[in-house]
Amino acid sequence: MTAKPLSHHVARVLLMGVLLLGAAFFLAPLYVMVVTSLKDADELRNGNLLSLPGSLNVSAWREAWSSACTGADCSGLRPFFWHSVWMAIPAVLISTAWGALNGYVLSLWKFKGSETFFGLLLFGVFMPFQVVLLPMSQVLGWLGISSSIGGLILVHCLAGLPSTTLFFRNYYAAVPGELLNAARLDGAGFWQIFLRIILPMSTPIVMVTLIWQFTQIWNDFLFGVAFSGADSKPVTVGLNNLANTTSSVKAYNVDMAAALIAALPTVAVYVLAGRYFVRGLTAGAVKG
Structure with a gap:
């Protein structure tokens, strides 16, 4: 069995790199949404979009579900x-x-x-x-x-x-x-x-x-x-x-x-x- 040429391995590495870059670009907004939803108001003011939350805080999820205002009504989604x-x-x-x-x-x-x-x-x-x-x-x-x-x-x-x-x-x-x-x-x-x-x-x-x-x-x-x-x-x-x-x-x-x-x-x-x-x-x- 003959070994595959070096150019073939380089092409595969480049292809995987492009695919991973595309996946990261596509998933970046989802990552920002998830980590932002798990932060409290202080972390939002003092941190940045990409920083991880200090702790898992689901208060924003509870508010969005049951008490956030959608116009004049405040019963959430x-x-x-x-x-x-x-x-x-x-x-x-x-x-x-x-x-x-x-x-x-x-x-x-x-x-x-x-x-x-x-x-x-x-x-x-x-x-x-x-x-x-x-x-x-x-x-x-x-x-x-x-x-x-x-x-x-x-x-x-x-x-x-x-x-x-x-x-x-x-x-x-x-x-x-x-x-x-x-x-x-x-x-x-x-x-x-x-x-x-x-x-x-x-x-x-x-x-x-x-x-x-x-x-x-x-x-x-x-x-x-x-x-x-x-x-x-x-x-x-x-x-x-x-x-x-x-x-x-x-x-x-x-x-x-x-x-x-x-x-x-x-x-x-x-x-x-x-x-x-x-x-x-x-x-x-x-x-x-």
């Missing part, structure tokens, strides 16, 4: 956080199931004009959401669900439908037609094939869509600020209100703790299920 939970979970599940059914029909039960319908549906992937704010607000008003969590659920289901349909349609396009023909010969119908054959083999793309939709819905600010009421504002709106509430002394540690609280669910989802996201993508989620 807790109510906004639960609004996002009650909104995100049904919106993610409904939009994923809806997209799976659309993808199933558009790939395996094609009808006349299905390709045209799919092409028109894809306009929703590229359309700026600002365009639909006014007509959507009118529709929510007609339905009597404006400024409510139910209205936000409907908005996010409709906004996510083009993406979820695209994911499932492209994934199901790789399913052999012979499999469906064999099932039909055995007497299986539309729903039997979908529930007993297609869904059990859809775990990778289901995980991709669940993670994608949860991230998009939880992190959304535009729809949250446009369509929510006093009792339905999501955590992103609450975080914005908290950060923009003025006081005699700016509590940066509370702001950082609040930002981390708002980000924790999406971080947890990627930590716990990130490997399934990668597997789903490589299994055909973005193949044409």
Whole structure:
């Protein structure tokens, strides 16, 4: 076995150095947020952004959660956080199931004009959401669900439908037609094939869509600020209100703790299920 040339080892060292530098640059804001959220007011005034806290102080986290002011209300992020939970979970599940059914029909039960319908549906992937704010607000008003969590659920289901349909349609396009023909010969119908054959083999793309939709819905600010009421504002709106509430002394540690609280669910989802996201993508989620 011949030894690898020195240039190869130098290239690997340079590559690792560039990657580590990029990772450090990307993680530096997160580090600043974490250490700042664990400091008290005296440490913030006397230290610097990169210094470690003298002790683990979680008072800023408690204040951000339960007593920080978000405008005139001083109940912290807790109510906004639960609004996002009650909104995100049904919106993610409904939009994923809806997209799976659309993808199933558009790939395996094609009808006349299905390709045209799919092409028109894809306009929703590229359309700026600002365009639909006014007509959507009118529709929510007609339905009597404006400024409510139910209205936000409907908005996010409709906004996510083009993406979820695209994911499932492209994934199901790789399913052999012979499999469906064999099932039909055995007497299986539309729903039997979908529930007993297609869904059990859809775990990778289901995980991709669940993670994608949860991230998009939880992190959304535009729809949250446009369509929510006093009792339905999501955590992103609450975080914005908290950060923009003025006081005699700016509590940066509370702001950082609040930002981390708002980000924790999406971080947890990627930590716990990130490997399934990668597997789903490589299994055909973005193949044409």
